[in-house]
Amino acid sequence: xxxxxxxxxxxxxxxxxxxxxxxxxxxxxxxxxxxxxxxxxxxxxxxxxxxxxxxxxxxxxxxxxxxxxxxxxxxxxxxxxxxxxxxxxxxxxxxxxxxxxxxxxxxxxxxxxxxxx
Numbered sequence: 001x002x003x004x005x006x007x008x009x010x011x012x013x014x015x016x017x018x019x020x021x022x023x024x025x026x027x028x029x030x031x032x033x034x035x036x037x038x039x040x041x042x043x044x045x046x047x048x049x050x051x052x053x054x055x056x057x058x059x060x061x062x063x064x065x066x067x068x069x070x071x072x073x074x075x076x077x078x079x080x081x082x083x084x085x086x087x088x089x090x091x092x093x094x095x096x097x098x099x100x101x102x103x104x105x106x107x108x109x110x111x112x113x114x115x116x117x
């Protein structure tokens with residue numbers, strides 16, 4: 001019997017959460033201070049006190065969940081907002097703004113298109 005037969009191969013949490021090993025998650029009980037540079041997918045359920053920016057990845061996506069708070073600017077191709085952003089938001093592809101979102105900033109720029117739900 002292998003240890004992976006007992007504890008699994010590490011993919012169980014990914015399957016349950018829908019996250020992959022290439023996703024970055026800032027959990028609901030976490031607070032991060034500083035700028036976040038990411039690739040692929042970033043989910044913010046906690047607090048980020050700093051700017052959020054994708055690293056030259058045309059498929060990158062930021063999701064700010066209902067419990068998420070970003071106190072800084074967001075720059076990414078695809079942005080989904082359900083929580084709060086106190087800063088400017090710039091998307092090069094698309095942005096989805098849920099009815100629960102609160103955005104406080106001087107600019108909201110969407111180069112590709114947008115959807116308000």
